[in-house]
Structure formats: C-alpha cells, structure tokens
Amino acid sequence: MSVELMVWDEPVPISRDQARATYLAVKRTEPGDGPTPDVAKELPGEVTLYPGHVLVTMDLDTMDEVSAQVFTVARAHGMVCYDPQRDLVHNVAPLGVYEGMQLHTGDGMTVNDPDLGLVHDVLATMSPQNPFVALVNFGRHFLQVSPGYELEYKEGTLIRTMVEDLSEVQQSFHDYATGDRAFLNRHTWSQ
Template sequence: MSVELMVWDESAPISRDQARAAYLAVKKSEPVAGDVPEVAKELPGVVTVYPGHVLVTMDLDTMDEMSAQVFTVARAHGLVCYDPQRDLVHNVTPLGVYEGMQLHTGDGMIVHDPDLGLVHDVLATMSPQNPFVTLVNFGRHFIQVSPGYELEYKEEALARTMVAELAEVQRAFHEYATGDRSFLARHDWTA
C-alpha cells in the first residue's frame, strides 16, 4: 500500500478544506513532463510533477520517516504540504516562539517547527490509533495530551490535570507554543 503527500506554493496559510480541494483537483489533472522543479529533486519517494504541484508517493512502511523529510524540504522551500491520509495541512506560518520545537503524535508523525494551525488541527485527531500529541522543546519543557484530555506539562517537574473539552486543550497548546503560560494558572495541576 502507498500513501501520498502533496507540496506547492501558497501566498498565505490555507485551511484543510482548501488543501483538500487543491489535492483533489490535482488528482483529476494530468502530470507534466519535462523540467523537474528543484524541490522535486530533493524529495524522497516517487515524485510526480503536476502544474504547480508535486506529489510524493511512498510505501506505508516508510511513511513516518519519509513524511518527516518531505515536511522539512517543503518548509525549507516555503511550500505548503498536504497529508491526505491524516487530512492535515502543513503551512509555512504562523510558527510558535520556540525555534526547533517538535510536534509528535502517537501515530508516528514528527514535525519540526510546526505551524500553529497544524498543532490546532492535529489535536482533533487523537484516537486509539493516535493516542497522544506532544509539543516538545528538548532539554527545556513539553506539553502533552492523551484521549480523555489528560494534559501533562513538564518544565522542572511533571504536572497533570484533566481538561473537559478539546477546545481548552487546543487553547493550552496554542498558549504553550506562543510562550504564554496562562494555561498553568487556569487549571489545577497535580504532581
């Protein structure tokens, strides 16, 4: 079985709906022959070039490792990346305040310097197949959540709290990513 990612240029961040529509439109079009864009030469997997878009196909077994490479190349070139399997869009901006921050999911996705929209959207994908989402600044601190919305934060010591709704989890992750620690005062934390 194979999976796909699509990369292309956008002038501003786009929604998952816009990314999905672009992907579906490209899938209905014909690939182009001839000159291959520079970015296509750097991408792993099987690369197919469409007008203004590059489709990367990879094996399911190598998806996690190769997806991380595609995300990195796309970001380096200022390109959007759409993951149709997860229905997630990786925009170039806006980013959090921590350079090198990583997003990890329980289903194997790792993204360096994730955009804030991706962080928001990926939190809604938690399930038995994706049992956690973590934002980590290695050697400094992290925030993590698991289904049932058990929120964990660690800086000096690990603290836990239960959060009632996804929207509050998304708010806490956004605050963490932007350097705002208001989420710490809003909840009762236990060691």
C-alpha cells in the same frame, strides 16, 4: 500499500478544506507539462510532477521517516504540504516561539517547527489510533495530551490536569507554543 503527500506553493496559509480541494483537483488532472517546482529535486520517495505541484508517494513502512523529510524540505522552500491520509495541511507559518520545537503524535508523525494551524488540527485527530499529541522542546519542557484530555506539562517536575473539552486543549497548546504560560493558571495541576 502506498501513501501520498502533495507539495506546492501558496502565498498565505490555507485551511485543511482548501488543501484537500487543491489536492483532489490536481489528482483529477494528468501529470506532466508545466512549471516544475525546484523542490522536486530534493524530495525523497517517488515523485510525480503536476503543473505547479509535486506528489510524493512512499510505502507505508517508511511513511513516518519519509514524511518528516518531506515536511522539512517543503518548509525550507516555503511550500505547503498536504497529507491526505491524515487530512492535515502543513503551512509555512505562523510558527510558535520555540525554534526547534517538535510535534509528535501517537500515530508516528513528527514535525520540526510545526505551524500553529497544524498543531490545532492535529489535536482533533486523537483516537485509539493516535493516542497522544505532544509539543516538545528537548532539554527544556513539553506539553502533551492523551484522549480523555489529560494534559501533562513538564518543566522540571511533571504535572497533570484533566481538561473538559478539545477547545481548551487547543488553547492550552496554542498558549504553550507561543510562550504564553496562561494555561498553567487556568487549570488545577497535580504531581
């Protein structure tokens, strides 16, 4: 079985709905003639060129590793990357304040310097197949959540709290990614 990612240029961040619509429209066309983005030469996996778009196909066994490489190359070129399997869009911006921050998911996705929209959307994908989401600043601190909305934060000492709803989890992750520690004061934490 194979999986796909699509990479193309967008002047501003786009929503998952916009990315999905673009992906589906491009897939209805034939590969071939038209301007080929320079990024195509650097992408791993099997590359299929569409006018202004690059489709990267990889096998399921290497999906996590190859996807991470595709996300990194696309970002370096200032391009959007859409993941139709997870229905997630990787925009170039806006980013959090921690350079080198990583987003990890329980279904194997790792993204360096994730955009804030991706972090927000990934949190809504938690399930038995994706049992956690974490933002990690290695050697400094991290914030993670598991289904049931148990938040764990570690900066020296690991502390935990239960959160009522997804919107509060998303706000806490946004606060953390942007360097705002307000989420620590909004909840009652225990060790």
